Amino acid sequence: MGLTLLTAWQGAKRRLEAAGLAGPVIDARLLVEAAADATRADIVGDPYRALTPEQEDTLETYLTRREHREPVSHILGRKGFWKIMLRVNANVLTPRPDTETVVELVLRDFPEHAAWSVLDLGVGSGAILLAILAERPAARGLGIDVSEEALAVARDNAASLGLAGRLALLRGDWTTGLGDGTFDLVVSNPPYIATEVIETLEPEVRVHEPRLALDGGEDGLDHYRTLAPEILRVLKPGGRFAVEIGYDQKDAVEALFREAGAQDVATFRDLSDHDRVVAGAKKLLEITA
Numbered sequence: 574m575g576l577t578l579l580t581a582w583q584g585a586k587r588r589l590e591a592a593g594l595a596g597p598v599i600d601a602r603l604l605v606e607a608a609a610d611a612t613r614a615d616i617v618g619d620p621y622r623a624l625t626p627e628q629e630d631t632l633e634t635y636l637t638r639r640e641h642r643e644p645v646s647h648i649l650g651r652k653g654f655w656k657i658m659l660r661v662n663a664n665v666l667t668p669r670p671d672t673e674t675v676v677e678l679v680l681r682d683f684p685e686h687a688a689w690s691v692l693d694l695g696v697g698s699g700a701i702l703l704a705i706l707a708e709r710p711a712a713r714g715l716g717i718d719v720s721e722e723a724l725a726v727a728r729d730n731a732a733s734l735g736l737a738g739r740l741a742l743l744r745g746d747w748t749t750g751l752g753d754g755t756f757d758l759v760v761s762n763p764p765y766i767a768t769e770v771i772e773t774l775e776p777e778v779r780v781h782e783p784r785l786a787l788d789g790g791e792d793g794l795d796h797y798r799t800l801a802p803e804i805l806r807v808l809k810p811g812g813r814f815a816v817e818i819g820y821d822q823k824d825a826v827e828a829l830f831r832e833a834g835a836q837d838v839a840t841f842r843d844l845s846d847h848d849r850v851v852a853g854a855k856k857l858l859e860i861t862a
């Protein structure tokens with residue numbers, strides 16, 4: 574075929590566009606870069622560099638997979654989140670920019686050099702927990718997930734980011750077995766899509782992402798019902814929490830946390846201006862004279 578970086582990119586764009594994909598330009602660039610072992614700067618600065626026959630074959634495989642609606646993150650096996658690069662596969666939810674809102678809030682509330690503890694419930698790839706630990710060198714974490722396959726991904730990510738020494742990753746059913754008043758911070762991006770709605774999502778999510786990480790039961794709120802009182806239980810007095818929510822779940826999730834006794838409950842928006850994170854605190858112990 575005799576493709577160059579430029580013609581490969583142009584051809585890839587046309588194919589992905591013809592397949593009706595939402596972001597053909599960026600997807601094409603990412604797949605060409607990976608297949609041709611090139612950087613973004615190479616495509617612009619060295620556009621006539623020829624692909625080897627092996628690179629052309631690799632690109633062909635990548636494009637066919639993308640045409641079948643496999644997410645780019647699964648094809649490449651990685652996804653950038655906050656300031657870190659994570660390994661991902663079909664056993665974990667691909668980290669989304671929306672979720673960076675959780676990280677942003679936490680970094681605002683917890684100073685850089687203090688020693689504190691964070692629990693991530695449903696840790697998945699490790700995105701939230703590892704992004705936080707990477708920015709807070711004296712903090713330590715615990716990540717819980719029900720999926721052993723997801724924990725393998727999180728462990729791999731912790732090791733490659735050099736953070737394995739500051740966290741534990743354990744299989745578990747949410748907070749079962751964790752002690753009262755243990756953590757300074759609890760974060761979570763639980764499954765929150767209503768079961769029926771999952772069938773209406775794009776195939777990238779519906780077919781390729783783990784149901785376990787998406788399905789929030791009949792109204793999408795099942796896991797918050799479990800988590801709100803449990804998060805308040807495992808937090809230290811004065812500790813904080815931040816959980817991701819669906820764009821239309823603000824009122825329901827705020828109410829669940831208030832009923833569980835949380836203070837300062839508030840919702841924060843993501844960069845697309847959708848309600849995305851409910852945060853709050855556990856009361857400090859009341860001192861009575």
Ligand code: GLN
Nearest residue numbers: 762763764765766786787
């Ligand atoms: N934000 C994800 C989506 O819309 C869902 C994540 C979740 O259920 N926690 O695909």
